[in-house]
Amino acid sequence: MLGRLLLVLCSWAILAGCSVPIIYVKQDLGLGGRKITIPSGFTIVNESGRDIEEKMKAISDAVELGFETLKTCINDSEFPGQELKDVPLVLLPPEMLYVLGKKSAGFADGIRIYLRSDYIWASKLRHEWIHVYLWRTGRRAFGDIFHRDPLFKKCEYVLS
Ligand SMILES: [Zn+2]
Numbered sequence: 001m002l003g004r005l006l007l008v009l010c011s012w013a014i015l016a017g018c019s020v021p022i023i024y025v026k027q028d029l030g031l032g033g034r035k036i037t038i039p040s041g042f043t044i045v046n047e048s049g050r051d052i053e054e055k056m057k058a059i060s061d062a063v064e065l066g067f068e069t070l071k072t073c074i075n076d077s078e079f080p081g082q083e084l085k086d087v088p089l090v091l092l093p094p095e096m097l098y099v100l101g102k103k104s105a106g107f108a109d110g111i112r113i114y115l116r117s118d119y120i121w122a123s124k125l126r127h128e129w130i131h132v133y134l135w136r137t138g139r140r141a142f143g144d145i146f147h148r149d150p151l152f153k154k155c156e157y158v159l160s
Contacts, residue, residue: 040064041085048091048117059120063089066122070129073155080136087113087132089125094118100145110135110143127156 036044038060046052052059071079090112097116099107105124106115108131115124130151135143144152 035088038063040067042067043086043088045088045090045112046117047093049093050117052091052117055117055120062120062122063125066125067129069122069158070126070155073126073158074130074133074151076137078137080133083136084129084132087111087129090114091117091120108132108135108143123157126158127152130155 034046036046036056038044038056040060040063042063044052044059044063067084071081087108092106092114094116097104097106105119106113106128108114108128110132113125113128113132115128130149131143131145134140134149134151140149
């Protein structure tokens with residue numbers, strides 16, 4: 001598992017040329033974050049450095065709503081629902097985050113989704129799940145880091 005994670009990260013780092021995610025992953029490997037399983041079965045890892053207790057209901061709702069609307073929008077009879085549910089959602093500090101030189105609210109490495117803890121919205125979650133979906137189903141290399149797949153336009157901002 002660790003070997004696979006590092007391999008993916010190395011691939012990602014070469015493509016992205018950006019060290020910010022690596023810093024966060026190192027923190028995560030330090031296992032400092034608190035893991036919370038929400039009723040819909042997703043795992044949230046709090047690496048934000050903030051107490052998110054009172055935001056948990058809102059986070060939980062956004063995750064559930066975002067996932068259900070994504071599933072409907074993608075409309076794939078082989079939608080890997082459980083596989084996507086098993087991808088932990090790592091909450092990052094509410095600080096500036098640059099991915100591929102652009103200001104970003106989060107990113108996915110195919111194994112985990114990382115999101116700024118102040119950007120836990122259904123649309124942001126759908127965006128990152130689309131990356132993981134494309135990666136895991138093999139439809140796009142590295143989950144389509146340049147957003148060429150039409151699913152981004154079709155499903156990220158679907159009404160929810
Ligand atoms: Zn993206």
